[in-house]
Amino acid sequence: MRPGRYNALIDVAGLRVGHHTAIGLGFLTGTTVILAPDDGMVAGVDVRGGGPATRETDLLGPTASVERVHAIVLSGGSAFGTSAGSGVADHLAARKVGLRVGPHPDAVVPLVPGASLFDLGRGGSYTARPDAGFGAAALAAAIADVDAGEPRSGAAQGNVGAGTGAVAAGLKAGIGTASVVLPGGATVAALAAVNAAGSPLDPRTGSLLGEPWLLPGDAPDTPVPDDATRARLITITTPDVTGFDFNSSDEPTRPDLPTNTTLVVVATDATLTKVQCTKMAAVAQNGMARALNPVHTMDDGDIVFGVATARGPVPDPVAYRQITVEAANAVSRAIVRAMLAASSVSTPAGQWPSWTDVARGAL
């Protein structure tokens, strides 16, 4: 098995991805839109964290009637970030994309589930947070990306979109994505906005926990830390990070509550039912468990959306099982790739070094 062309969610036929990134003037946050084909994508969800911030997720339940949604929005901004979805819905409606509910051209309801992660205050201001305009901008990026031919936004990783303000146990984290083409021809992919209370590191070695599930080509040019650097990585990711070189500041550096959340979308071009998408999402949570520890606590909103663009064949039970297994692996891979792609950040609220910068001795 090998990654798809871009090793990204956009390898799934029909999907587009756009990021809106806000850095500076108190901002360190953003929004990511996963845009379906105009006729929608089949979708399910698995919410496993104890503190979710979501919109329009109930319609993804197995007993809810809607089969297809038109976009999924991941955002920073905690509960405020759900506003980004409103911007996406309004702009899709203006383009006449959505569930048709009548003959009038305006009679469309775009269905835009979404979830948000906690990054409030990390840019220096608690009020510099995503709004509906963030969703509209990320949607515009997704649309422009396709028009441009070679994707610019769609394959981006690191400090972009919903991952802009994301951190994981003291390290800068962000957006990661990965894909795989199965022997039967189906593509399976994941996109993760990694913002975990848990650590992405093996506490014995400082290596990234998800490494065992990487495919060739997933992590080119990854530095190999020496023993002293490994020890430093392990120290950074302990709960008490005061040993690290934070700037002093009157602004809040981190909230009183542990406040995290890893947001994931797994996708395939196979023809799955809504219930199969839901199950795929549930199985894919295992990919989070393998790359982060702890996960799914009462203090995060860990969530996986599962989507199918249904451009390929209906899988038999064996092929379906493989799709779910590779979806979980793609999540682990996407989390590793998010950590590798993240860039160190310094704001009035604090400093968050990236794994790569620490591992290669640059910080």
Add this chain to the structure above:
Amino acid sequence: MRPGRYNALIDVAGLRVGHHTAIGLGFLTGTTVILAPDDGMVAGVDVRGGGPATRETDLLGPTASVERVHAIVLSGGSAFGTSAGSGVADHLAARKVGLRVGPHPDAVVPLVPGASLFDLGRGGSYTARPDAGFGAAALAAAIADVDAGEPRSGAAQGNVGAGTGAVAAGLKAGIGTASVVLPGGATVAALAAVNAAGSPLDPRTGSLLGEPWLLPGDAPDTPVPDDATRARLITITTPDVTGFDFNSSDEPTRPDLPTNTTLVVVATDATLTKVQCTKMAAVAQNGMARALNPVHTMDDGDIVFGVATARGPVPDPVAYRQITVEAANAVSRAIVRAMLAASSVSTPAGQWPSWTDVARGAL
């Protein structure tokens, strides 16, 4: 047992209710805010319809960590109506109300679950729909109501707030509310925005299905229809309403899909846990089943929020059971009162007579 002072949700100590109503220029819709005390209210939810439009409901799950929310938003506008919650959250945050996540004054996250019903197009335009400003306006109404002493907005019924564009099987419906003071002293109340595909009428008599559960004082001055009027009421509420006198119009009168949803909040001042609120909400769905038929289909988003302001004692198991039973009854009562309070409406998209106007021979 008797109703509380206002026979309304605001009889539950600590709760405020505000409506924003938009009628004309294509609008026939609105938003209702149920505002908690500043320290929040314990909340749970039960989603039983197959087509829900919701925001921030996952955090109400028994395994999610948040115990208290700061407001609940009910709105017209289908999925677009979820935007109203963003306006409420932003304005609560500006007032520093919300979950405190750090020492900085702005470090608050208001938790504002909500749900929306389908009324798109009924005012004559599919694009005249609630936005964040609707939520802000309804919140302002809830706050102003308390400052005014005697509630104006809080006890309103009929074509107001989220019920402005609501209909039920061809009859105009809207907001209804009811309360009861239990022998032990606890108050239990419900507020419903009735927008059902199902009929609120006994198909044999044309009477309102929920009448058996009314308390004295619930339905003053209700007309008693004669046999011909009963037959007319039954005809109006059959699925085919073409026999009724609709205006002709090039605008869409009703969508292709059956599109409905009854939104309910049940509340008590007793001290309940989140799980008890969830169970109260689930039991209260039975009040919907008794007053509407069918309910909880794949084509509606029927939902009940259960909240407790926890100003009273912790109930023993017997008292808790009574709270849940009376919550269900309050829902039936609120639905009947919504139908009785609704006013007949005529828009470019159609005409919806009220039960009361038909029953008293005015239409």
